Amino acid sequence: MEPECIMSAPGKAILHGEHAVVHGKVALAVSLNLRTYLRLQATSTSKVCINLPNINTFLSWDVTKLKQLLPDSGGERCFLLDAELVRRLRDLVGVSNGTLDTRSMAILAFLYIYLSVFAGSGELPSLTVSVWSELPTGAGLGSSAAYSVCLAAALLSASGTIPSLLSDQESTARWGEVEMELINRWAFQGERIIHGNPSGVDNVVGTWGGILRYHSGKITPLNRVPMLRILLTNTKVPRSTKVLVAGVKDKMNKFPSIINPVLESVNAVSCTCEQTLSEMTNDIPTPEHYNILEELIDINQHHLNVMGVGHPALDTLCRVTLARGLHSKLTGAGGGGCGITLLRPETECSVIQNTIQDLRDCGYDCWETSVGAEGVQQHSPLAVKEEALEVLARY
Ligand SMILES: Nc1ncnc2c1ncn2[C@@H]1O[C@H](COP(=O)(O)OP(=O)(O)OP(=O)(O)O)[C@@H](O)[C@H]1O
Ligand SMILES: C[C@@](O)(CCO)CC(=O)[O-]
Numbered sequence: 001m002e003p004e005c006i007m008s009a010p011g012k013a014i015l016h017g018e019h020a021v022v023h024g025k026v027a028l029a030v031s032l033n034l035r036t037y038l039r040l041q042a043t044s045t046s047k048v049c050i051n052l053p054n055i056n057t058f059l060s061w062d063v064t065k066l067k068q069l070l071p072d073s074g075g076e077r078c079f080l081l082d083a084e085l086v087r088r089l090r091d092l093v094g095v096s097n098g099t100l101d102t103r104s105m106a107i108l109a110f111l112y113i114y115l116s117v118f119a120g121s122g123e124l125p126s127l128t129v130s131v132w133s134e135l136p137t138g139a140g141l142g143s144s145a146a147y148s149v150c151l152a153a154a155l156l157s158a159s160g161t162i163p164s165l166l167s168d169q170e171s172t173a174r175w176g177e178v179e180m181e182l183i184n185r186w187a188f189q190g191e192r193i194i195h196g197n198p199s200g201v202d203n204v205v206g207t208w209g210g211i212l213r214y215h216s217g218k219i220t221p222l223n224r225v226p227m228l229r230i231l232l233t234n235t236k237v238p239r240s241t242k243v244l245v246a247g248v249k250d251k252m253n254k255f256p257s258i259i260n261p262v263l264e265s266v267n268a269v270s271c272t273c274e275q276t277l278s279e280m281t282n283d284i285p286t287p288e289h290y291n292i293l294e295e296l297i298d299i300n301q302h303h304l305n306v307m308g309v310g311h312p313a314l315d316t317l318c319r320v321t322l323a324r325g326l327h328s329k330l331t332g333a334g335g336g337g338c339g340i341t342l343l344r345p346e347t348e349c350s351v352i353q354n355t356i357q358d359l360r361d362c363g364y365d366c367w368e369t370s371v372g373a374e375g376v377q378q379h380s381p382l383a384v385k386e387e388a389l390e391v392l393a394r395y
């Protein structure tokens with residue numbers, strides 16, 4: 001095992017298709033230039049330690065105690081969640097079945113991947129894992145997926161299942177397709193623990209990065225898309241993806257003939273958006289293209305409200321931006337959290353600045369973001385963003 005490794009993975013924004021994607025519809029998603037960073041250190045303390053400064057969680061366990069929880073076999077566990085292992089971990093962490101609290105979810109996901117990845121070798125190494133993120137936690141930008149992707153990459157690398165990539169002190173590197181598939185599968189298990197019933201789109205974006213279409217597990221990178229300018233707004237209203245996803249399912253069960261057509265319509269929105277983006281890259285983008293993108297945003301935002309995942313703070317976001325001629329929708333699971341606002345090429349700087357100020361006056365965080373960042377990466381210490389290294393080096 002290498003003495004130390006540092007990984008990072010990006011957050012994501014969903015352009016269209018959140019919730020519908022859980023039920024087999026198309027989603028379009030982009031990676032963000034906000035990342036989660038993880039540092040793993042091999043130790044000889046006979047302890048497993050985790051430091052999660054974003055959620056003020058610092059814990060450790062004796063390796064001998066964790067050994068008692070080892071599942072019978074490893075490896076294949078990246079396909080199905082091992083319910084018995086989850087039960088044992090819940091007992092260890094002291095949480096009941098329905099728990100949703102931030103800490104317990106993060107710890108369960110970590111211990112689940114750690115134990116499963118090392119189960120095959122029968123030996124549990126002592127190590128310290130520290131994770132710090134630029135992403136707001138639980139706000140719709142895929143923080144859970146970026147966290148799970150980093151955990152999967154680091155623990156698979158520590159176990160020797162995938163190679164450690166770096167040869168010199170200053171590089172950043174990415175794995176090949178086979179290793180990324182494996183990272184993605186294990187990250188999906190982390191998402192299952194945190195989300196309950198994830199579609200897999202968030203961990204796919206966290207692993208591969210870029211701009212992509214996701215449909216029932218099938219990933220299609222959109223290599224040619226116009227440069228999209230987006231405002232991200234965090235309403236700071238807390239919410240849980242798990243609860244919201246379960247709420248949509250309840251509505252589907254209660255009113256199938258009403259909700260199923262809505263999901264079908266969201267699917268058509270995603271497909272029409274994809275088609276429009278492709279026309280914009282083949283021809284010169286016109287104002288009419290942007291009008292279509294804006295109408296699709298409005299339609300989808302209404303659909304998401306019908307599904308019950310809106311929030312008054314998101315309504316305010318849409319109203320405030322529309323007053324400046326800009327169109328917004330929630331992104332991710334909704335219920336609060338973040339929204340995206342499309343900027344047109346001709347949108348004047350003063351309009352953008354005034355919109356940002358209006359939103360900040362509502363108490364929201366708001367910033368312009370670039371999309372399409374790299375997926376999961378391994379960094380040498382000298383190639384990590386200074387701020388991230390500074391935080392991770394404290395532990
Ligand atoms: N930096 C972090 N440190 C520790 N745990 C984290 C971190 N980021 C995310 N998590 C875990 O992920 C959970 C948030 O996941 P959740 O899916 O609800 O929100 P999200 O992923 O930010 O939004 P969405 O799924 O809508 O994109 C937290 O409760 C915590 O358990
Ligand atoms: C709400 C949802 O569609 C997106 C969360 O970012 C959930 C999922 O796809 O797993």
Ligand SMILES: [Mg+2]
Pocket residue numbers: 142143144145195202241
């Ligand atoms: Mg999530």
